Amino acid sequence: MQIKERIVPQGIILDVVGDLTYAHRAVFKAAVEKAKQAGCRHLIVNLEQVRFVDSAGLGLLVLVSQNFKLQQAQISMLKPQSYVREIMSLANIPKMIPIYEREEDALMARAA
Amino acid sequence: MDKTAVLDLSEALNRADGDQDFFITLATLFLQESQKDAAAARAALERQDHAGLVAAAHKLKGSVMEMCAPRLFECTKRLEELGQQGKLAEASPVCAEVETRLAEVHVALRDVIAGGFPS
Amino acid sequence: MPHIGQVPDPSPGIETPAATILLIEDEPVTRTSMAARLTRLGYRVLEAENGRVGLEVARRERPDLLIVDWMMPEMDGLTFCDAIRRDPQLKSSQILLMTAHDAPAQIAEGLVRGADDFLSKSSSKQEIIARVLAGLRTSRLVRKLETTGEELKSSMLLLEKKQAETEADLQTAAAFVQSLLPSPGSPVRGITLAWEYQPSLTLGGDLFDVMTIDADHLGLYILDASGHGVAAALRSASLMTFLRAENMVQLLGSYNPERVLFEANRRFPLSADGDYFTLWVGQLHLPTGSLSFASAGHPGALLSSATHPSRWLTTASFPLGFDPSARFTSDRVLLKPADRLFLLSDGIYEVPSPSGELWGRERFQEAIDAGKQTSLSATIASCFAAARGWQQAQHFPDDAAVVGIELSDCREGTSHG
Numbered sequence: 001m002q003i004k005e006r007i008v009p010q011g012i013i014l015d016v017v018g019d020l021t022y023a024h025r026a027v028f029k030a031a032v033e034k035a036k037q038a039g040c041r042h043l044i045v046n047l048e049q050v051r052f053v054d055s056a057g058l059g060l061l062v063l064v065s066q067n068f069k070l071q072q073a074q075i076s077m078l079k080p081q082s083y084v085r086e087i088m089s090l091a092n093i094p095k096m097i098p099i100y101e102r103e104e105d106a107l108m109a110r111a112a
Numbered sequence: 113m114d115k116t117a118v119l120d121l122s123e124a125l126n127r128a129d130g131d132q133d134f135f136i137t138l139a140t141l142f143l144q145e146s147q148k149d150a151a152a153a154r155a156a157l158e159r160q161d162h163a164g165l166v167a168a169a170h171k172l173k174g175s176v177m178e179m180c181a182p183r184l185f186e187c188t189k190r191l192e193e194l195g196q197q198g199k200l201a202e203a204s205p206v207c208a209e210v211e212t213r214l215a216e217v218h219v220a221l222r223d224v225i226a227g228g229f230p231s
Numbered sequence: 232m233p234h235i236g237q238v239p240d241p242s243p244g245i246e247t248p249a250a251t252i253l254l255i256e257d258e259p260v261t262r263t264s265m266a267a268r269l270t271r272l273g274y275r276v277l278e279a280e281n282g283r284v285g286l287e288v289a290r291r292e293r294p295d296l297l298i299v300d301w302m303m304p305e306m307d308g309l310t311f312c313d314a315i316r317r318d319p320q321l322k323s324s325q326i327l328l329m330t331a332h333d334a335p336a337q338i339a340e341g342l343v344r345g346a347d348d349f350l351s352k353s354s355s356k357q358e359i360i361a362r363v364l365a366g367l368r369t370s371r372l373v374r375k376l377e378t379t380g381e382e383l384k385s386s387m388l389l390l391e392k393k394q395a396e397t398e399a400d401l402q403t404a405a406a407f408v409q410s411l412l413p414s415p416g417s418p419v420r421g422i423t424l425a426w427e428y429q430p431s432l433t434l435g436g437d438l439f440d441v442m443t444i445d446a447d448h449l450g451l452y453i454l455d456a457s458g459h460g461v462a463a464a465l466r467s468a469s470l471m472t473f474l475r476a477e478n479m480v481q482l483l484g485s486y487n488p489e490r491v492l493f494e495a496n497r498r499f500p501l502s503a504d505g506d507y508f509t510l511w512v513g514q515l516h517l518p519t520g521s522l523s524f525a526s527a528g529h530p531g532a533l534l535s536s537a538t539h540p541s542r543w544l545t546t547a548s549f550p551l552g553f554d555p556s557a558r559f560t561s562d563r564v565l566l567k568p569a570d571r572l573f574l575l576s577d578g579i580y581e582v583p584s585p586s587g588e589l590w591g592r593e594r595f596q597e598a599i600d601a602g603k604q605t606s607l608s609a610t611i612a613s614c615f616a617a618a619r620g621w622q623q624a625q626h627f628p629d630d631a632a633v634v635g636i637e638l639s640d641c642r643e644g645t646s647h648g
Binding site for chain 1: 455456457458459501504505506507509528530531545547548549550553554577581587589629
Binding site: 127128129131134137138141142145146167170171173174175177178179 | 257258259260261263264267268271302304331352353356
């Protein structure tokens with residue numbers, strides 16, 4: 001898994017490529033921690049290039065979401081593939097972390 | 113006669129790191145050992161024993177190098193080579209020369225041992 | 232010309248014992264002279280008058296450097312080199328071969344026979360110092376390498392031993408966890424139970440149980456801990472303890488799925504590392520075949536009916552610990568004779584083919600449906616075989632479990648006691 005970070009005026013976008021799984025949790029954690037240190041108010045996790053999220057990956061997303069909420073910050077997800085979306089839905093994740101299909105919509109969400 | 117051709121005392125002392133007492137010890141040792149080696153060379157020659165001649169001449173050559181005695185060194189080296197080449201007939205006069213040169217060096221060393229180093 | 236020190240290579244500020252040099256030379260004047268020079272340079276010098284004696288001293292003293300004359304009686308320098316290189320204790324010794332002449336052919340032969348360097352008897356003091364220092368430097372490096380190699384070897388052995396102990400511990404723990412799992416067969420009259428479980432590691436994080444709650448009720452669950460390894464297995468075992476029938480009956484008076492999930496959700500919050508459980512719980516009313524069930528983020532159970540198309544028994548809901556105030560709602564379904572209910576972990580169908588495509592729930596379902604005519608255990612076995620065939624590997628990347636229960640065709644029958 002690789003993560004590229006894009007800084008935009010409204011927040012930070014993490015373009016994740018690969019599987020968001022137990023084996024890659026350290027990389028994801030490090031990227032999130034870096035964004036948090038940078039004072040990020042809105043973290044957008046772009047899942048377009050993610051084929052698979054396992055239970056550990058899901059847990060990380062929820063943990064990050066809870067952490068961000070405590071700091072009045074927000075996390076959103078962008079364009080999950082259908083299988084990933086299915087996994088998310090099963091765990092009711094969309095109720096906790098908003099999912100967007102378009103980057104503009106995700107970026108607008110915080111401002112709104 | 114050039115004295116340093118018999119015994120280059122300053123060079124020999126230099127090899128002993130300038131330690132005069134140690135040089136005397138070394139010289140005393142040389143007087144004993146070189147006599148034995150020269151006798152062994154002579155005996156080997158009389159036995160027509162190439163290997164014995166080479167071994168004795170080689171050993172003598174090593175100790176002569178420590179004493180810095182150029183002329184003796186040259187003829188000892190020649191004796192070893194003739195032994196290696198099996199030229200025992202030619203070796204006989206060289207062996208005699210070694211004995212003569214060795215006697216010179218012994219005299220010179222005994223002078224130093226008895227009379228001290230020339231200032 | 233670089234300055235060549237008189238003192239043998241001292242490490243600054245550290246008092247190291249003087250290096251030991253063994254000088255092997257038959258000619259007394261040369262030996263005495265060379266020994267005195269080396270002693271003056273600060274080395275400890277051992278002397279031997281031939282190779283044979285030299286070998287004895289070398290074996291006894293393990294000197295740092297050997298200076299050996301080429302021509303000697305008894306054992307000459309080259310034979311000595313041979314002997315050293317054949318000796319397992321001494322073979323890495325540094326050897327300086329002393330010659331009266333610098334003939335290239337002789338030097339080549341000396342190198343072949345095992346000398347490391349040459350020293351002409353007519354060498355200047357500076358040259359002797361330089362060569363001795365170089366020889367000692369190499370000797371130190373070689374010895375350091377040898378020591379490091381030995382240390383590495385003993386560390387490896389220690390590590391292997393530790394690993395074996397840890398592995399034995401894990402096996403014990405795994406055996407204990409296995410003992411907690413229900414025995415296949417007939418947990419209660421009219422019900423057949425079969426399961427297959429392959430943890431991805433020695434200790435699995437997926438656990439399940441099928442247990443009698445009271446005369447009329449069967450409780451069943453399957454849980455899946457996020458993550459892998461010992462930590463996940465420990466958390467799973469602790470949740471399993473919580474989910475024991477006695478505990479739930481004492482706490483709730485029944486195995487009501489939504490209440491079981493509600494209590495478990497309160498007690499097992501998301502860990503600091505983002506670890507959590509998914510859990511599917513069911514309670515089967517034996518006299519009627521009415522199954523109530525609820526899921527906390529678990530992919531759920533598959534009902535394989537003898538007469539109807541199979542269907543998934545699941546609901547979208549948070550896993551345990553995502554939201555402490557979450558409420559879970561039960562669903563209800565009626566099981567009929569010969570119906571089969573499968574609880575499964577996602578590890579059974581989230582297996583990738585060599586090209587990366589996942590086997591998926593649909594294919595799992597097809598495998599279950601295809602096995603309707605075979606025994607319960609054979610159906611489960613064929614699922615595992617199909618999953619293994621899909622990934623073209625024996626070993627599953629995640630814990631894989633399938634638990635099946637089957638209602639007897641005629642519940643009044645006496646085939647199960």
